[in-house]
Amino acid sequence: MKLLISKSFVGAIVLLSIVLILVGCERKSAGTSASAEGGSGSRKKVVGFSQMENNGPWRIAETKSMSDEAAKRGYELVATDAQTQTSKQFSDVEDMVARKVDAIFLAPREFEGLAGALAAAKQAKIPVFLIDREAAGTPGQDYVTFIGSNFIEEGQRAGEWTVKNTNGKAGIIILEGTAGSSVALDRNKGFLDAIKSSPGMKILASQPADFTRASGQKVMENLIQAHGKNITVVYTHNDEMALGAIQALKAAGMNPGKDVKVVSVDGQKSALEAIVAGDMNVTVECNPRFGPIAFDTYEKYLRGEKIPQKIIVPDKFFDSSNAAKFIDKSY
Missing domain, CATH: 3.40.50.2300 (Response regulator)
Structure with missing residues (x-):
């Protein structure tokens, strides 16, 4: 009788262990899936892109690159258009801060005029990455880095x-x-x-x-x-x-x-x-296609990697010797 109870008890313990292991595996799998979506974490990350304007081929191509890359990586992108007004861009960034986005990509209209918006993001502990244009401030303090051309x-x-x-x-x-x-x-x-x-x-x-x-x-x-x-x-x-x-x-x-x-x-x-x-x-x-390098940089930041103060994108030079060859690849 004692031996029978002992075997039943052991069987129950083994069965319970198997169930717990399976539940743990399911949770681990779910966690891995959430981590892959939008960089990291259990929810889709929301990032802001403050564009200075969308009234020409270069700016339109830049906005599309950011939007395409965000969708590809599973981020929700909040994109704004300052319509060539620094005052509106200031407000756009403040709105993103109020919304508590996870990060802000900023293409500044002017070098001066955005210090207050950068300060608001810093106070809210929202990292800001300058895209294609610089703004007044110190990299590593007022913003993470500048990504653009020389x-x-x-x-x-x-x-x-x-x-x-x-x-x-x-x-x-x-x-x-x-x-x-x-x-x-x-x-x-x-x-x-x-x-x-x-x-x-x-x-x-x-x-x-x-x-x-x-x-x-x-x-x-x-x-x-x-x-x-x-x-x-x-x-x-x-x-x-x-x-x-x-x-x-x-x-x-x-x-x-x-x-x-x-x-x-x-x-x-x-x-x-x-x-x-x-x-x-x-x-x-x-080159206006900043999406891949912008999100690569943000994800390196999330992993705690050291980010340089400037990330310079190499550019080509076009004249009569090579222009025709690159037309189909241009924007």
Whole structure:
């Protein structure tokens, strides 16, 4: 009798152990699945993307890249459009902080003007990653890191090409991007640094055209009236302004790409097509597809890995020798 009870008791203990092991495996499996969704944790992570505007091919391609990558990795993305207003972008970031998103990707419209929003995110312990443009603050303190191109180097490459292909003598018009933005300041600095040792390179005028095709055309029309045939080079801080300038040059009976060299930055599809058509000479690539590297960086941050203060994305250089080859891969 005692032996029978002992065997039954042991059997019951074994059965209970098997049940507990199976339940534990199911919980472990469920935990693994949740961890894979949206980076880590038991719920889908919510991340914010504060875009400065969506009114041109470059910005649209950037927003799509962020959206596509978020969906691919299982994140919920809260995307906003500041509509070229720094004040609205400030409010957009504050709204994300109030919503308690897990992280914020920020493409700043201007270098200054967002310190308060960054401070609010910091106080809420929400990591901020600057995308494609820098903002005032200290990396590692006010934001995690900056992910983007080397804008000074882009300007330098454009300037070096210009000096070489004009034999160091040119009458130059510069169409600047958004006043006060880090990208406009840096692309200007790089270009001016590259030409400063060539006294024959004369800046006839340098005016903002706000990174848009319409503004580029309008500003260029006014500058043609002021400087006419003295213009032999147009350097623009982005392709949209370059394409507007080309229209103004053609309307004035000037010959862009030949009599007037057109040098730009971005590498969008319409610019590569303009190079193939002979209307533009060169454009330095600034790749807008930040999604993969942005989310890679965030997930490294979640794992506790050390994040560098700047993450620089390498860019190509397009001219008549290779533009046609990359048109199908461009945005």
